[in-house]
Amino acid sequence: MKSARCLLACLAYCLSGNLLAQDVPATVQNNCARCHGLDGIAKQPAMPHLNGQLDSYLLASMKKLQKGRLPTEVANHVPESLPESELAAIAHYYQAIKATRPIQEADPEKVARGEIVFRNRCNDCHGDNGREADKDAPLMAGQDLQHLLKQIRLFVGGKRKFGFLQDDAFKGQSLEDLDAVAHFFASQDQVAPPAQVNNSGKKKQRR
Numbered sequence: 001m002k003s004a005r006c007l008l009a010c011l012a013y014c015l016s017g018n019l020l021a022q023d024v025p026a027t028v029q030n031n032c033a034r035c036h037g038l039d040g041i042a043k044q045p046a047m048p049h050l051n052g053q054l055d056s057y058l059l060a061s062m063k064k065l066q067k068g069r070l071p072t073e074v075a076n077h078v079p080e081s082l083p084e085s086e087l088a089a090i091a092h093y094y095q096a097i098k099a100t101r102p103i104q105e106a107d108p109e110k111v112a113r114g115e116i117v118f119r120n121r122c123n124d125c126h127g128d129n130g131r132e133a134d135k136d137a138p139l140m141a142g143q144d145l146q147h148l149l150k151q152i153r154l155f156v157g158g159k160r161k162f163g164f165l166q167d168d169a170f171k172g173q174s175l176e177d178l179d180a181v182a183h184f185f186a187s188q189d190q191v192a193p194p195a196q197v198n199n200s201g202k203k204k205q206r207r
């Protein structure tokens with residue numbers, strides 16, 4: 001009996017992303033978990049990770065999906081029947097999730113090229129290598145690479161509308177430069193690593 005209780009406890013822990021089942025809103029379990037997981041880690045190719053994302057950005061995105069203003073290949077992606085209160089509950093839930101995003105394979109040369117473009121064009125709105133956000137921008141560090149590459153093409157092709165100042169960031173950039181930025185963001189740790197201390201006792205600046 002004791003071993004059975006331990007097994008159930010471990011199962012609940014693994015399935016819930018460190019949260020008990022009763023802590024997960026029913027609307028998340030019914031509408032989001034199949035593709036985005038209870039832990040906010042994408043379960044399907046080219047889908048975004050939602051864990052730790054800004055709730056304001058998630059809420060705005062879900063509203064756009066409801067109104068057909070955001071391109072998606074998922075039928076009835078966000079049902080119109082969901083009231084704003086449930087959308088807000090979903091956004092708040094995923095923002096609070098502390099799950100770790102999986103390490104992705106990124107092209108080192110593209111990462112290096114993307115960092116240069118990032119410093120020149122993206123840093124103002126996606127600071128700290130994508131771990132901070134300004135002007136309604138999303139957090140980008142550790143985001144799914146295939147999702148990023150797909151969204152770049154939607155923006156370039158005019159199927160997604162640019163956000164505040166985003167058109168300036170994209171202006172004059174080649175697709176190769178934009179893809180490189182995607183590799184740069186995907187290669188970053190979602191949470192900043194602790195600062196290193198050199199032999200002199202001074203902290204090294206983290207990248």
